[in-house]
Amino acid sequence: MKPAPFVHHSPRALDEAVAVLAEVGHDGKVLAGGQSLIPVLNMRLAQPAHLVDINRVAGLDTVTVTDTHVRVGAIVRHAQLEKHDEAYAVLPLLRQALRNVAHPAIRNRGTTVGSIAHADAAGEMPSVAVVTDAVIEAVGPRGRREIAAGEFFEGPLQTVLEADELVEAVRFGRLAPGTRTTFVESARRHGDYALAGLGLAVDVEGAGADAVVRSARASYVSVTDIPVVVDLTDAVAGQPVSSPDWSAVEDLVQAAIAPEADIHASSDYRRALAAELTRRALTSLTTETIESTGGAA
Amino acid sequence: MTTRQFGSPVLRKEDPRLVTGNGRYLDDLGHTAYEVAFVRSPHAHARIVDIDVDGALEVDGVVAVFTHEDLDGPAADRLPLLIPHPSIVAGRTGHALAKEDVNHVGEAVVMVVARDRYLAEDAAQRIVVTYEPLRPVVGIATSRDGDDLVHDDAPGNVAAHLLQEVGNVEVAMATAPHTLTLDLEIERSACMPMEGKGVLAHWDSDEQRMRIHSSTQTSTGVRAAVAAKLQLPLAQVECIAPDVGGGFGVKIMHPWPEEVLIPWAARRLDHDVKWTEDRREHFTSSAHERGQLQQVTVGFDDDGRLLALDVRFWHDNGAYLPYGVIVPIITATQLLGPYKPQNYRVEFWSLYTNTVLVTPYRGAGRPQGCFAMERTMDAIAAELGLDRTEVRSRNFIQPEEMPYDQGLLFQDGRPLKYDSGDFPASLAKLKALVGWDDFTAYREQAEAEGRKVGLGIGCYVEGTGVGPYEGGHVHVETSGRVNVATGLTTQGQGHQTILAQIVADELGVSIEDVYVTTGDTRRMPYAVGTFASRGAVMSGNAVALAARAVRAKALRIAADALEVSEADLQIEEGTISVKGAPHASIALSTVAVMSNPLRYAFDESAKAATQFAGAFDPDKPPVADEDEPGLEGKDFYSPTQATFANGMHAAIVETDPVTAEIRILRYCVIHDCGTVVNPMIVEGQVHGGVAQGVGGALYERMAYDETGQLLNASFMDFLIPYASEVPHIETDHLETPSPLNPLGIKxxxxxxxxxxxxxxxxxxxxxxxxxxxxxxxxxxELWDLRRQHARTNQETA
Structure with a gap:
């Protein structure tokens, strides 16, 4: 379990990184937190000749909160974003999801943007990206381009990113004021990749006992090829928060996902689990004291 | 007064060194050694057609590439069948490097030696082995069918077949008022020590000596095996187990192919050579355990008393049988637990499959046996509508029946005779601890909240401390330092501490002055190894006996010097004094000086023992007849049979009504290991054991596909429970000392x-x-079972 030989590039500036990647991208990989890439290299499942290590590139380590989004730089660690109070105040889903990303040691090193670029459908942050209508900021030898999260993922571990492009930052969209969010998942062991999980955003209209659900959107982990948003609105709109009936949700969820079986769970089980988790997430968001997005920043 | 160490929760002497990163594990040694990578079989079953190593030889930094053709002498022969047994009908072992065929994914085929491991792996990747795939035999049922064979000359894939019977099962079963049959299954798991295997060999061509460091549970075993395989005089081979990062059984197997190959290559290349197993190798080329199919038929009376027990099981021994049939024999015998079945028949078949070989893993066949017996107990209770503890209780061997002979032969070839234990007392303690009698109310309350909870129980008896022997050597230096050596090895259990506790008490010295060495054949060439829960029983008693010899000698010398009777002397904190007259004393360190008459004064304290230092009896030789110089003693402990520890566990679990997630709410343990040397260490052993048990119950399995590929050969997919999955463990102890050894330890x-x-x-x-x-x-799986039962219920309704 030692990697094959590679050339290690350690650019200090973004344009330098872009230049190196332009040269070696066809046979190179971008190294950020390394939590997925290094094991893959050690097991020789991939043998890129070049690693473009962006850990020392200036300016990629910041989280910026604006009126419309939370912008996360390419080498912001999961832990840094998780603990970012301002980001949490405007988009609690980030922290809610990040708490489910592996273990603290991994979150200290792994990057949120890296996890999105890696495009593992079992990853939490790709799912958050789609449900928040995030924008992926890519940069390459042909300049910058912005890609909507919904168009970024092509398949398991596949994105529309070109070999000579890297992701400079991801802008997570802020949700409408009053939107309630949660992130739930079920894993075999604490911190493992989930058997199923989801990020959920629910809008409620009215207040107190009269409140009813206006809309709900969910994005799933581990039960779809690529992270997709499932609009649950048809199944939940108008449900009174005080005594909701989620029976229509299950069919909608089960129709929208196509879990693969693996050694940890059957496809049927994952499907049922995803539906149940959705029901529980809806219940917790509507009946319990919840964390909701703040108003204007 | 010297504080008695035995029985105290003494903090572990080894921990400051280990937890500050100062342990010396195998890969911490041999900085200048060549390193090795192996090309291993990607096929479960295949014939080797061709091996092309040319590509590897082009890699800069490669030193040598070896295949089976390069091996010579006994190193080229098959590896030994370590524990022969009459039940073995087709005992097959592998070669250190595959010769003509491979029988499991991961079997070593080519050995690459290079300047470092990176280069060795680069080169290994360039080696092209051409295979002719054969039909793989995977799974016990497939193997049992015998349509395809692992070894052509092992018909039916049967490696061994054994039947033992006590009483007359056929007659008793025929007349039993009730009978039940249960078909049971346990899957594979594995030891998974944090540190995998590893070997470093140093060949001294000047002295023609081989020094091996191996991450092993038996350095004497490795030493003897390497001497035989390399045709070296035993005296020219030494083996040391450095700090070993866990074993749990997998490192008692020996010699592993690498333990032969690395020394062989070191001699061939006249250079230090090292191999450190990586995790993927550990999954596919070390050992697994547990896989069995079982069928139990039981006959019992209206009260749930066993009248006849008839057990047949099929044990998956993997591709080869180097460790013999120890695991299934233990299952067959230890299945009985604390019960007396009156009539018992057990028959097993040990079967070959094209999977990683099977050798003992902590518990070693007992978890399977306990599973069979305890499932049976629950089934009887369910059939008769009796409380599950009541059925168990009615079948217990009673304390006054000890020693109790089950009438079978145990894994050491000696009678399965329980030496001690009080099962009714253990059960009473367990029921009180878990609140057995209050559970109905708890369940009703949980049900009212829409929760599903259940209470479970399991009892076992464990034959521990099997022979043949271990030795202890105790040496008091003139500084007062006490060196203790025992030959069995340590893998983190705390031997340095508990053996020091024992010696400190026996000798009357401070525990801080006691230094324990384990697993170094230079210090103790006679030893067996660490397995079968035998460390404290065997080496504990051996070092106690050795310390007693040293004490006797020290008292004899001191009595002479102080001109008093030995009986009037005591040793406390390293000082020998006259009872009731503490000013009349002599330090143990001084006695050590006096015990070794000297010609040369190499330091201040040595002066006292030189030939002109004081008065002496000119008629006596400086060293008395039948005496030896030095304050040291050696002794061996060799018991007639195993000691039998026992325990009872209970757990409360909650299962999610929808998702079928399983959570352990409480886990309670009553444990009887006889006299406890260090309760903190025993608790730690119990906790670690339960954690591994939880892994085996809810998380771990070896997921082989039908072609014999292991699908989860990494810690990402082989699920060892984290601290977050292991429940808080509540323990209570019962001490029924073993009458078999001086310290009463089990x-x-x-x-x-x-x-x-x-x-x-x-x-x-x-x-x-x-x-x-x-x-x-x-x-x-639980979710599937629910649906199956719901369907069955619907159909029968």
Whole structure:
């Protein structure tokens, strides 16, 4: 379990990184937190000749909160974003999801943007990206381009990113004021990749006992090829928060996902689990004291 | 007064060194050694057609590439069948490097030696082995069918077949008022020590000596095996187990192919050579355990008393049988637990499959046996509508029946005779601890909240501390430092501490002055190894006996010097004094000086022992007849039979009514390992054992596909429970000392692991209301079982 030989590039500036990647991208990989890439290299499942290590590139380590989004730089660690109070105040889903990303040691090193670029459908942050209508900021030898999260993922571990492009930052969209969010998942062991999980955003209209659900959107982990948003609105709109009936949700969820079986769970089980988790997430968001997005920043 | 160390929760002497990163594990040694990578078989079953190593030889930094053709002498022969047994009908072992065929994924085929491991792996990748795939035999049922064979000359894939019977099962079964038959299954798991295997060999061509460091549980075993395989005089081979990062059984197997190959290559290349196993190698080329199919038929009376027990099981021994049939023999014998079945027949078949070989893993066949017996107990209780503890209680061997001979031969070839234990007392303690009698109310309350909970129980007896022997050597230096050596090895259990406790008490010295060495053949060439929960029993008693010899000698010398009777002397804190007259004293260190008459004064204290230093009796030789110089002693402990520890566990689990997730709410342990040397260490052993048991019950399995590929050969997919999955463990002890050894000790190392699958199955069954016959169990499987039972209920309704 030692990697094959590679050339290690350690650019200090973004344009330098872009230049190196332009040269070696066809046979190179971008190294950020390394939590997925290094094991893959050690097991020789991939043998890129070049690693473009962006850990020392200036300016990629910041989280910026604006009126419309939370912008996360390419080498912001999961832990840094998780603990970012301002980001949490405007988009609690980030922290809610990040708490489910592996273990603290991994979150200290792994990057949120890296996890999105890696495009593992079992990853939490790709799912958050789609449900928040995030924008992926890519940069390459042909300049910058912005890609909507919904168009970024092509398949398991596949994105529309070109070999000579890297992701400079991801802008997570802020949700409408009053939107309630949660992130739930079920894993075999604490911190493992989930058997199923989801990020959920629910809008409620009215207040107190009269409140009813206006809309709900969910994005799933581990039960779809690529992270997709499932609009649950048809199944939940108008449900009174005080005594909701989620029976229509299950069919909608089960129709929208196509879990693969693996050694940890059957496809049927994952499907049922995803539906149940959705029901529980809806219940917790509507009946319990919840964390909701703040108003204007 | 010297504080008695024995029985105290003395902090572990080894921990400051280990937890500050100053341990010396195998890969910390041999900085200048060449390193090795192996090309291993990607096929479960294939013939080797061709091996092309040319590409590897082009890699800069490669030193040598070896295949089986390069091996010579006994190193080229098959590896030994370590524990022969009359039941073995086709004992097959592998070669150090595959010769003509491969029988499991991961079998070593080519050995690459290079300047470092990176280069060795680069080169290994360029080697092209051409295989002719053969039909793989995977799974016990497939092997049992015998349509395809692992070894052409092992018909039916049967490696061994054994039947033992006590009483007359056929007659008793025929007349029993009730009978039940259970089909049971346990899957594979594995030891998974944090540190894998590893070997470093140093060949001294000047002195023609081989020094081996191996991450092993038996340095004497490795030493003897390497001497035989390399045709070296035993005196020219030494083996040292450095700090070993866990073993749990897999490192008692020896010699592993690498333990032969690395020394062989070191001699061939006249250079230090090292191999450090990586995790993927450990999954596919070390050993697994546990896989069995079982069928139990039981006859019992209206009160649930056993009248006849008839057990047949099929044991998966993997591709080869180097460790013999120890695991299935233990299953067959230890299955009986604390019960007396009156009439018992057990028959097993040990079967070859094209998978990683099977050798003992903590518990070593007992978890399977306990599972069979305890599932049976629960089934009897369910059939008769009796409380599960009542059925067990009615079948217990009673304390006044000890010693109790089960009438079978145990794994050491000696009678399965329980030496001690008080099972009714253990059960009473367990019921009180878990609140057995209050559970109905708890369950009703949980049900009212929409929750499903269940209570489970499991009892076991564990033969521990098997022979043949271990030795102890105790040496008091003139500084007062006490060196203790025993030959068995340590893998983190705390031997440095408990052996020091024992010696400190026996000798009357401070524990800080006692330094324990384990597993170094230079210090103790006669030893067996660490397995079968035998460390404290065997080496504990051996070092106690050795310390007693040293004490006797010290008292004799001191009595002479102080001109008093030995009987009037005591030793406390390293000082020998006259009882009641503490000013009349002499330090043990001084006695050590006096014990070794000297010509040369190499330091201040040595002066006292030189030939002109004082008065002496000119008629006596400086060293008395039948005496030896030095204050040291050696002794061996060799018991007539194993000691039998026992325990009972109970658990409360909750199963999610929708998702079938399984949570252990409480886990309670009553444990009897006789006299406890260090309660903190025993608790730690129990906790670690339960943690591994939880892994085996709910998380771990070896997921082979039908072609013999292991699908989860990494810690990402082989699920060892984290701290977050292991429940808080509540323990209570019962001490029924063993009458068999001077210290009254019974083993504790494996105890925690043994009943966990039985206990969790019992609890899930109790929560769900349908039988659990196969372990481990995961949420997806429980979810499937629920649907099956719902369908069955619908059909029968």
């Amino acid at each position: 083993g504790a190392g494996e105890a925690g692991t043994i009943p966990v699958s039985a206990v969790i199955a019992s609890a899930i069954e109790d929560a769900e209301g349908f039988p659990i016959r196969s372990m481990p169990i995961s949420p997806t």
